[in-house]
Amino acid sequence: MSLSPPTTGERLPPAGGPPPGHGADRFGLDARRAGVPGDGRDRAAGRHPAGSAAALGARVARPETTVLVVDAVPGHRGAAIEIAAVATLVSHLGVRASTADGRDALDEVRRTQPRAVVLVLHPSPEARGRHDLWAETWEAPARLTGALVQGGTDVIALSMWASAAALAWCVEEGALGVMHVDQLPGVLGTVLARPATRHPHTGAHAHRSGERAPLPPPFHTLVRLTASERHVLFHMTEGRSAAEIASALVVSVSTVRSHIRAVLRKLQVTTQLAAVAIANGIHPEDLAAPPLP
Amino acid sequence: MHPPGVGPAEAPGTGTGGILVLEPYPPLDAAPCLAVASVVLAARQLGSTVMVADLCRAVDSTRHAPPMVAIVALHGPTAHATCTPERDCWELGARITAELDALGVEVVALDMGAGAGAVAACTARGAFGLLSLDDLGGTLARIAAAGQDHPPGARTGGVGHPGAHHRPRRTRLERRRLPAPFDGLEALTGAERRVLQYLMAGHSTAEIADALVVSLSTVRSHVRSILRKLQVPSQLAAVAVATGTRPGPEAPAAAAGRGSLLRRRASDQPALATGTLPAGAPATGRQPAHALRGAAGRNDTAFSHGEPDAPPWRSGPGLLVR
Numbered sequence: 001m002s003l004s005p006p007t008t009g010e011r012l013p014p015a016g017g018p019p020p021g022h023g024a025d026r027f028g029l030d031a032r033r034a035g036v037p038g039d040g041r042d043r044a045a046g047r048h049p050a051g052s053a054a055a056l057g058a059r060v061a062r063p064e065t066t067v068l069v070v071d072a073v074p075g076h077r078g079a080a081i082e083i084a085a086v087a088t089l090v091s092h093l094g095v096r097a098s099t100a101d102g103r104d105a106l107d108e109v110r111r112t113q114p115r116a117v118v119l120v121l122h123p124s125p126e127a128r129g130r131h132d133l134w135a136e137t138w139e140a141p142a143r144l145t146g147a148l149v150q151g152g153t154d155v156i157a158l159s160m161w162a163s164a165a166a167l168a169w170c171v172e173e174g175a176l177g178v179m180h181v182d183q184l185p186g187v188l189g190t191v192l193a194r195p196a197t198r199h200p201h202t203g204a205h206a207h208r209s210g211e212r213a214p215l216p217p218p219f220h221t222l223v224r225l226t227a228s229e230r231h232v233l234f235h236m237t238e239g240r241s242a243a244e245i246a247s248a249l250v251v252s253v254s255t256v257r258s259h260i261r262a263v264l265r266k267l268q269v270t271t272q273l274a275a276v277a278i279a280n281g282i283h284p285e286d287l288a289a290p291p292l293p
Numbered sequence: 294m295h296p297p298g299v300g301p302a303e304a305p306g307t308g309t310g311g312i313l314v315l316e317p318y319p320p321l322d323a324a325p326c327l328a329v330a331s332v333v334l335a336a337r338q339l340g341s342t343v344m345v346a347d348l349c350r351a352v353d354s355t356r357h358a359p360p361m362v363a364i365v366a367l368h369g370p371t372a373h374a375t376c377t378p379e380r381d382c383w384e385l386g387a388r389i390t391a392e393l394d395a396l397g398v399e400v401v402a403l404d405m406g407a408g409a410g411a412v413a414a415c416t417a418r419g420a421f422g423l424l425s426l427d428d429l430g431g432t433l434a435r436i437a438a439a440g441q442d443h444p445p446g447a448r449t450g451g452v453g454h455p456g457a458h459h460r461p462r463r464t465r466l467e468r469r470r471l472p473a474p475f476d477g478l479e480a481l482t483g484a485e486r487r488v489l490q491y492l493m494a495g496h497s498t499a500e501i502a503d504a505l506v507v508s509l510s511t512v513r514s515h516v517r518s519i520l521r522k523l524q525v526p527s528q529l530a531a532v533a534v535a536t537g538t539r540p541g542p543e544a545p546a547a548a549a550g551r552g553s554l555l556r557r558r559a560s561d562q563p564a565l566a567t568g569t570l571p572a573g574a575p576a577t578g579r580q581p582a583h584a585l586r587g588a589a590g591r592n593d594t595a596f597s598h599g600e601p602d603a604p605p606w607r608s609g610p611g612l613l614v615r
Contacts, residue, residue, distance in 0.1 A: 081338075081426050085331040123406055123537075160327070161369045161406020181327040239525065239533025269495070272529050277495030280536055281369070284494050 065192060066096045068114040070105045072121045072141035072157070072170075082160055086120055086181070093185055095192065102144055109153055116154040116191050118184070119145060119170065121162035137162075138234055142169035149174035154191050158184055164281030165233060168215055168222030177215045179281065218278050221267045229266070232259040237276050311342030312433070313360035313398070315351050315389070317367050317382035317407065328368035328405040335429050336364070348385045352392050362399045362436055364429070365389070365415060367407035382407055383414040383486055390418040399436050403429065409537035410489060413478030424537070477523040478535065485522070488515040493532050 069087045071080075083099050090097035095115075100108040102119075109117065121141050141157065148155045157170035158178045171177040178187050214220040225233065235245040242260060246253040260272065267275050277284065314336065316329045329345060336343045346354040351363060365386050390400045402415030403423045416422040421432060481489065491501045498516060502509045516528060523534050533539035 081331045081335045082327070085327050085334055088330070088334070089327060236529060237533060237536070237538055239527065239530030239539040241527060241529075271495070271497060273492060273497070273532060274495035276529060276532055277493060280493070282494050284496065 066098065066112060066114045067116050067118055067188070067192075068105070068108060068112065069097055069099045069118045069120060070102055070108075070144070071099070072102050072119045072144065073137055073162075082122055083120055086118060086158065086160075086184070089181070089184065090118065090188065093188065095188070102140065105144060106147055106151070109148060109151065114153070116156060116188070117148055118188070119148075119155055119157045119175065120160055121157060121166050121170070122160040123162050138166045138230070139169070141166055142173050145170040145175045146173040154194075156184070156187055156191060159281065161281070163237065163279055164215070164219045165222050165230070165237075165279040167281070168219060169230070171215055172223040179215065179219070218268070218283070219281065222278065224266050225263065229259050229263050232256060233263050233275065233279055236260070236263075236272055237279050311344060311358065311360045312336045313344045313346060313351070313354055313363040315363055315365045316345065316347040317365055317386060317411075318347070326366075326368055329366045331405070331426060332364055332366045332403065332429070335426055336433070339430055339433055341433070348382070348389050351389045352396070355393065355396055355398055359396075360398060362401060362433060363389075363393050364401045364403055365420070366403050366405050367411040367415075368405040369407050381490075383411050383490060384483065386411060386420075387414040387418045390415045390420045394419040401429070401432060401436075404537065408493070408535055410478055410486065410493070410535035412537075413481075414486060417479035417481075480522050481519065485515050485519050488512060489519055489531065489535050492516070492519075492528055493535055 067090050069083055069090060071083050087097040087099050098108075098112065098114070105117065105119075119141060123137075145155050145157060155170070155173075155175040156178055157167055157175035158181060159167040160181065164179065167177050167179065176187055176191065178184050215222070231249060232245055235248060240248065242253055242256045246256045249256070263275055264270065264272070267278055269275050269278065274284070314329055314332045316326060318326070333343050333345060344354060344358060344360065348365070354360075355363075365382075367382055367386065386402060390402070393400050400415065400420040401423055402412045402420040403426065404412045405426070409424075412422045412424070421436075423429060423432060487505065488501055491504065496504070498512045499509060502512045505512070516531075519531050520526070520528070523531050525531050525534060525539075530539060
């Protein structure tokens with residue numbers, strides 16, 4: 001299987017099966033891996049993500065293909081390194097990658113007409129405990145997704161340990177949600193393998209609403225919340241009681257309680273703790289049952 | 294197009310004075326997690342020799358090439374690495390921090406999404422705590438500067454590490470403490486940390502009692518002491534503190550521009566806001582990592598180098614607070 005030359009000067013993973021350490025190659029890390037004798041053995045155990053870089057390289061290595069990597073929460077935290085790392089990962093898949101700030105994303109998309117946008121959601125330490133910033137960290141990515149999808153661009157929303165709620169709302173707006181970066185190569189491959197059908201008049205990619213993929217359970221339940229319920233859920237993740245939420249939102253406590261009940265019902269949980277865990281993107285089974293030492 | 298600092302790997306250095314980036318969910322699979330890769334990129338931008346290992350192999354790795362600093366990139370579980378007992382990054386992080394600390398390797402616990410609780414588990418054992426990758430440059434510069442103040446050979450701790458005699462003497466007073474809620478998080482016992490992790494995953498006290506095979510009243514008493522130590526009224530608030538979304542009682546939201554790293558000693562609190570950003574940088578907003586390059590020395594006033602001869606027990610958890 002032959003690959004087109006990589007457009008970025010980076011090494012492409014060799015086709016024909018992942019050799020040990022192929023994943024490290026994509027970051028140029030192999031030469032720097034701490035030299036512990038024999039540490040390559042257990043890596044050959046085959047625990048590679050389904051869409052491994054080598055498998056994908058054959059499918060998507062088209063030099064003209066461009067993907068725009070967008071910082072979904074700009075201005076709060078210099079996530080430049082994470083964005084650069086995602087762009088590097090994408091470029092190692094043989095796809096031309098460029099980066100943009102969320103605020104410039106729409107202009108950049110119009111200018112460069114990328115094949116897809118990878119919207120990177122990340123936690124924002126500055127927004128912690130600041131209600132006034134919640135809309136930007138939780139809602140801005142969804143708004144941007146909506147605008148991009150309306151314009152006919154394929155959007156992949158990637159959560160770099162941001163809240164699952166923010167990711168779910170991007171999915172609601174038509175993005176493909178990726179909860180772990182390990183799954184990005186596979187999803188990107190799926191998106192890029194599709195024919196780039198453009199609208200005959202506008203030139204925009206046709207919107208494929210039928211191809212939305214829900215988030216894995218239990219996070220798929222996050223998409224059905226109303227705006228008020230999202231507000232309440234956000235305050236719950238910050239540990240506020242119903243009374244505190246009521247005073248923050250300037251509504252009555254009973255209104256807040258009814259919103260909380262609605263959130264719990266829609267998330268199919270019985271406690272606020274469980275609802276917050278889902279919003280934070282923590283799967284109950286992420287924690288196996290360890291015995292106490 | 295081509296992200297800075299992502300060129301082909303340079304020739305491996307001697308390793309001494311380099312940076313060891315640790316993946317918290319061992320064993321390190323073929324693909325290092327992107328969080329780890331991000332840290333590697335950031336560290337390379339700072340011009341350092343960078344190595345990667347997972348927490349299980351951290352100590353072995355230092356034998357081959359003793360690093361100056363080990364960075365634990367505390368990210369959440371990935372798709373194929375959940376938090377099993379062997380992979381519990383809170384406990385592993387704490388244990389490895391203590392081991393590396395004993396070997397004279399400075400440990401930086403960096404929150405990449407695992408939450409404040411995971412960071413606190415490490416800082417309780419002597420690690421530096423960092424809430425944002427942005428602050429990495431300044432922190433590494435300070436650690437390096439502190440290493441130069443204590444030339445090689447000055448180390449007195451007789452730890453049986455092959456590279457120990459090369460190591461600069463540890464400067465304990467450089468230890469930082471994270472904002473107020475971390476006081477409580479650092480003070481948690483192992484059992485309380487475990488219960489808090491279950492609460493974060495949304496489990497009820499009854500489910501925790503089942504999972505840990507202890508009585509309900511034991512779990513309840515752990516929960517009570519968690520709430521007391523974190524000074525919060527509810528389990529929901531305790532989870533928010535452990536996730537890092539709730540500011541502590543002494544760190545009001547008004548301190549938004551606050552530094553992500555604070556001093557370990559309460560008496561040094563005034564220095565906290567100056568310790569994170571280069572001089573003249575805005576307190577909030579984007580702070581590209583490369584802007585921090587060469588920040589060494591500019592913020593030296595934020596440090597005190599006092600008590601260099603503090604006995605080893607001074608770095609223990611009991612000393613942390615107050």
